[in-house]
Amino acid sequence: MNNRQLFLSHLAQTTDFPLMIEIEKAEGIYMFGPEGKQYIDLISGIGVSNVGHRHPKVLTAIQEQLDKYLHLMVYGEYVQSPQTLLAKAICDTLPSHLDNVYLVNSGSEAVEGALKLAKRYTNRREIISCVNAYHGSSHGSLSVGGNEIFKRAYRPLLPGIKNIAFGSVEELSEITQDTAAIIVETVQGEAGIKVASAAYFQALRKRCDETGTLLILDEIQAGFGRTGKFWAFEHYGIQPDILVCAKGMGGGMPIGAFIANKDVMGVFKDNPLLGHISTFGGHPVSAAASLATIKIIQEENLLETVEEKTDLFKKLLVHPKIKGIRNKGLMMAIEFESFEVLKPIIDRAIELGVITDWFLFCDDSMRIAPPLVITESQIKEACEIIIRSINEV
Numbered sequence: 001m002n003n004r005q006l007f008l009s010h011l012a013q014t015t016d017f018p019l020m021i022e023i024e025k026a027e028g029i030y031m032f033g034p035e036g037k038q039y040i041d042l043i044s045g046i047g048v049s050n051v052g053h054r055h056p057k058v059l060t061a062i063q064e065q066l067d068k069y070l071h072l073m074v075y076g077e078y079v080q081s082p083q084t085l086l087a088k089a090i091c092d093t094l095p096s097h098l099d100n101v102y103l104v105n106s107g108s109e110a111v112e113g114a115l116k117l118a119k120r121y122t123n124r125r126e127i128i129s130c131v132n133a134y135h136g137s138s139h140g141s142l143s144v145g146g147n148e149i150f151k152r153a154y155r156p157l158l159p160g161i162k163n164i165a166f167g168s169v170e171e172l173s174e175i176t177q178d179t180a181a182i183i184v185e186t187v188q189g190e191a192g193i194k195v196a197s198a199a200y201f202q203a204l205r206k207r208c209d210e211t212g213t214l215l216i217l218d219e220i221q222a223g224f225g226r227t228g229k230f231w232a233f234e235h236y237g238i239q240p241d242i243l244v245c246a247k248g249m250g251g252g253m254p255i256g257a258f259i260a261n262k263d264v265m266g267v268f269k270d271n272p273l274l275g276h277i278s279t280f281g282g283h284p285v286s287a288a289a290s291l292a293t294i295k296i297i298q299e300e301n302l303l304e305t306v307e308e309k310t311d312l313f314k315k316l317l318v319h320p321k322i323k324g325i326r327n328k329g330l331m332m333a334i335e336f337e338s339f340e341v342l343k344p345i346i347d348r349a350i351e352l353g354v355i356t357d358w359f360l361f362c363d364d365s366m367r368i369a370p371p372l373v374i375t376e377s378q379i380k381e382a383c384e385i386i387i388r389s390i391n392e393v
């Protein structure tokens with residue numbers, strides 16, 4: 001059996017339409033298949049490879065850590081410099097009250113930790129989230145998801161969850177003194193890149209302050225430079241009480257975090273109640289890679305060019321079949337008539353060497369979220385292939 005047959009036989013499938021692209025190597029914005037077929041990666045493994053694949057500084061950090069130690073102990077017991085220095089570097093990117101970082105392994109886990117923390121700190125039980133939100137695939141994170149089709153088969157989920165419309169100031173009145181937290185994606189990702197106004201986020205912050213509700217911002221997809229600011233909330237003049245991140249954080253290695261004020265986070269250390277425990281949280285190799293990733297974003301000025309790169313995509317992706325573009329920085333959705341129109345375009349673009357896909361809850365739109373290191377000429381090449389694909393199908 002070849003690799004494709006083995007993939008279908010033995011690897012648990014998550015979709016009827018796996019992209020099934022075989023990759024042997026990746027570097028920068030490129031991936032390479034068997035016989036050296038080259039692809040431009042326009043989705044960064046769903047918002048992960050923000051600094052590009054195998055960035056040399058990430059590889060060096062990983063190598064240096066490999067020479068020291070791998071796993072030593074469950075999270076939070078030993079003083080391990082990759083974790084400690086990473087926590088400090090993350091806090092340095094944040095407003096001063098967000099000074100305490102809990103490292104985990106993934107986005108879903110970061111959301112779990114954030115929800116538990118909010119319940120524990122507020123002693124309240126109700127949690128609010130938004131329609132069409134995606135916060136992860138574990139029971140807790142799925143419970144605060146905003147798509148009933150995805151949740152139906154797993155009910156009963158967590159009780160006391162209410163969904164309100166993302167971006168609706170009126171529905172903020174649903175937040176009350178019974179609400180432990182509201183969790184919101186700063187930019188909705190899997191809904192197909194839905195952006196809310198600064199006025200909405202400011203009203204949300206105000207309502208949380210009035211009711212003593214914690215505001216959890218999920219920047220698992222939007223954080224780490226994706227939107228042109230290090231954190232997407234910086235666009236809106238507000239600050240969360242708890243911030244969750246993952247994906248782009250590890251520069252290609254698995255890691256996530258939930259971040260809060262030390263007083264809030266402090267409730268987790270009160271014995272005898274269990275706080276949150278993770279064996280592999282903040283794995284030293286991932287933490288070293290993440291620290292390198294932060295430095296790359298800062299030292300290579302990746303944030304500064306996001307806007308002009310976004311504008312170039314928008315200028316080049318013009319076609320009668322493109323109905324519109326939604327975006328916040330390089331988190332983009334290119335809208336078509338339907339999935340039936342879009343799917344053959346994606347397939348053709350892959351044949352021609354450009355990888356895109358669609359969104360979990362929005363299958364009429366093409367996802368574009370390239371590594372932030374993509375250059376002007378690479379954007380032109382990729383867009384030419386997309387337009388050619390539209391014309392050919």
Ligand code: PMP
Nearest residue numbers: 106107108134135136189220221
């Ligand atoms: N929140 C958001 C906004 C996401 O985009 C994702 C992943 N697509 C998650 C949470 C879950 O992250 P993970 O897959 O690492 O568990």
